[in-house]
Amino acid sequence: MAKAKLAYVCSQCGGEHSKWQGQCAECGAWNTLTEFVVEQASRAGGAASAGRAGYAGSGDAAQVTRLSSIGMECGxxxxxxxxxxxxxxxxxxxxxxxxxxxxxxxxxxxxxxxxxxxxxxxxxxxxxxxxxxxxxxxxxxxxxxxxxxxxxxxxxxxxxxxxxxxxxxxxxxxxxxxxxxxxxxxxxxxxxxxxxxxxxxxxxxxxxxxxxxxxxxxxxxxxxxxxxxxxxxxxxxxxxxxxxxxxxxxxxxxxxxxxxxxxxxxxxxxxxxxxxxxxxxxNPSAIFLSSHATPTPGSAVMVTREGTRPLLVEVQALVDDSPLSNPRRVALGLEQNRLAMLLAVLHRHGGTAIHDQDVFVNVVGGIRIQETAADLPVLLAVLSSFRDRALPEKLLAFGEIGLSGEIRPVPNGEERLREAASHGFRHAIVPKANAPRQGRIGELNIIGVHRLADALSAWAEL
Missing domain, CATH: 3.40.50.300 (P-loop containing nucleotide triphosphate hydrolases)
Known part of the structure; x- marks a missing residue:
């Protein structure tokens, strides 16, 4: 019986190699190659032909088919x-x-x-x-x-x-x-x-x-x-x-x-x-919102979209004096590099420098937010903690912030606002392009802003 043939497979990308090496040539990962036992030629060939016959349905060779002749009905x-x-x-x-x-x-x-x-x-x-x-x-x-x-x-x-x-x-x-x-x-x-x-x-x-x-x-x-x-x-x-x-x-x-x-x-x-x-x-939005007895500094509410469903989540921030020469930037549920970028935008276009402060940001409930709609509520939460001033009760915000300080619109803005209105929120600071023309949805007062400075002014006026 023929000796079994060995190959080495990368556990990250599945790439096959004829011999072991420290780095996968396909994806560049290190120390991910593991031994893969390839069956003897006679047995492997039989299994492969059996698999091909199974896919063909009757063992005959597969036929080239024009796609227009295939039914489009869903399974x-x-x-x-x-x-x-x-x-x-x-x-x-x-x-x-x-x-x-x-x-x-x-x-x-x-x-x-x-x-x-x-x-x-x-x-x-x-x-x-x-x-x-x-x-x-x-x-x-x-x-x-x-x-x-x-x-x-x-x-x-x-x-x-x-x-x-x-x-x-x-x-x-x-x-x-x-x-x-x-x-x-x-x-x-x-x-x-x-x-x-x-x-x-x-x-x-x-x-x-x-x-x-x-x-x-x-x-x-x-x-x-x-x-x-x-x-x-x-x-x-x-x-x-x-x-x-x-x-x-x-x-x-x-x-x-x-x-x-x-x-x-x-x-x-x-x-x-x-x-x-x-x-x-x-109602998953209810479990992601903390029930504070009174408004708390460092807390902001946003509407995120997970798949096809809008969800209300709370973003919390803690800003404190740092004893380190290189202050810490910790983000849980958010991308840490994006937090560093937002803090730089806050300094340049918001007039607030926190380069000597430790900044900790957390999304309540273990949710991971991967969309840019969290930019505006993150900065509002950071400023709220830094100034020790709570945001108004029943206020929410969402919007992407650009490097020049502009507030960019996000997809499905009206659907997010309707979700907030259904949970009793009264004020919303959102990108101008996401604000409806009438300025209200139900009892929700919607404030559209163009730039970060406009959003901070709208907060001060509420």
Missing amino acids: SRIATGIGELDRVLGGGLMTGSVVLIGGDPGIGKSTLLLQMLGAIAGRTPSLYVTGEESLAQVAERAHRLGLDLDRLDALADTSVERILAQAATSKPEVLIIDSIQTIWTETLGAAPGSVSQVRESAARLVRFAKERGTSVFLVGHVTKEGGIAGPRVLEHMVDAVLYFEGESGSRFRILRAFKNRFGAVNELGVFAMSERGLKEVP
Whole structure:
């Protein structure tokens, strides 16, 4: 029998190399090459031809097809019974899709998927495959969640060949693999969890999903850096990548889409962990706003957009005398380099120098804001803390700030203002281009500004 051939795969970009080297030639990352066992020529060729035959459907060679002859109808979706999960998936689970969901240990990945199976049980055949826990542990969790055990099917196995054989027999429409790092294939001699095993096992599950129209969920472990363990190519193989996030000690959980071929990217779902599992949060803006008894210096409210939904979030700032020759600039939930740029704009065009102050900025609730609409509220919060003067109650702001001090408009301005009006806000400082012509939406008084100096003057007049 021919000796197994070795290759080296980059865990960041998936690039293959014939020999080990310190730096990946594809992406430039250091110390990311791991050994990949390539199957013997005879067996690999058979597997490859079988895979190609499976994709062709009948084993015949694929035919060139004119795109105009292909129907444009969209694939059907499966309602998961969990509204926040449906929102993140883009309106439901697409048939034949493969979804990778990652998160810290104990964050609630298995709980969420079990609750989803409980919600679709009876109308959608499904199968839960566990490679880490026993069936007794899965049954105990389902019982604690109040699910009907008579309607849930589970399988404890880690061999991808046996799992696919069982799935071909039971024909589930939804298949959950918990977790992909425990699954292995008999055609490779590497240990489960290695790059070669994860890559090949995932490839077979993806092939099965596309051939049979089965929707597959893959649960992935995360590394200490926060990424999903295994080769980076794993994220390229699947249709959607979801991350389950939550601060330690907090009962709130955020499900975020980082990749989605069938819906909006960066869509957000909010859950609260309780004794009976995860509960949907119908009004997530309420949990991101602190309930201060009186207006507090260093606090500003903005409206951000996560996917298709506007959210009210609170930006807090603390400015204090620095004992260091190089004052600290700390940003949690925001880009730190952008904070440094905004402080320079504040000095040049706002007339306030805080070069000798430590500046700490935090977005309440663990939300990460990646859009420029946070520029104006960040500076208002910083100035509020620096002057020890609270912003007026029920005031919100949003807008991008340019290097010349101008306030630039942001997308979906009117939708953001309507969200603020529905929560009882009375004043809004926004870019002039985002302000409606009538100047009001409901009881919300909208002040449009062109420059940073105009925004500071509007604050002083309120």
